[in-house]
Amino acid sequence: xxxNYTFSIIKPDAFNSGKAGKIVAHLEAQGFVLxxxxxxxLSKKQAEExxxxxxxxxxxxxxxxxxxxxxxxxxxxxxxxAVHALRDAIGATDPAEAAAGTVxxxxxxxxxxxxxxxxxSDENAVREGRFFFAxxxxx
Ligand code: CMP
Numbered sequence: 001x002x003x004n005y006t007f008s009i010i011k012p013d014a015f016n017s018g019k020a021g022k023i024v025a026h027l028e029a030q031g032f033v034l035x036x037x038x039x040x041x042l043s044k045k046q047a048e049e050x051x052x053x054x055x056x057x058x059x060x061x062x063x064x065x066x067x068x069x070x071x072x073x074x075x076x077x078x079x080x081x082a083v084h085a086l087r088d089a090i091g092a093t094d095p096a097e098a099a100a101g102t103v104x105x106x107x108x109x110x111x112x113x114x115x116x117x118x119x120x121s122d123e124n125a126v127r128e129g130r131f132f133f134a135x136x137x138x139x
Pocket of ligand 1: 054059063093111112113114116117118
């Protein structure tokens with residue numbers, strides 16, 4: 001059975017332009033329940049490790065710089081089939097291609113500064129959730 005929670009980050013572009021509350025409210029209106037959240041600025045090393053799967057890709061350096069440039073908001077939400085539901089709710093990586101009503105269509109600036117990250121599989125939701133939260137913080 002699919003996991004009933006997933007991991008997400010409100011990225012520095014959205015957090016620092018005051019969109020965190022609007023994004024959380026948008027997700028809550030769709031039935032996501034906030035289970036854990038924190039505000040922090042990633043070190044360069046933490047950003048490199050979190051995005052290690054993208055190491056070697058042309059955008060990796062820019063991604064690490066951006067994600068460690070200012071505070072962000074890692075969080076965990078609960079919903080049935082959570083990973084799939086949240087990926088649907090946030091929309092395509094590039095806001096120009098994101099469907100109407102998705103978080104990225106509403107709040108993202110560009111493919112790099114795209115407002116929100118969401119885990120792309122149950123396995124990554126567990127791994128990424130553990131990267132930022134103690135077990136006791138989440139479910
Ligand atoms: P995210 O879901 O956080 O996972 C990897 C991130 O790399 C992605 O969102 C984008 O913000 C970022 N990125 C920057 N440039 C690109 C690109 N050209 N293709 C894909 N992802 C990119």
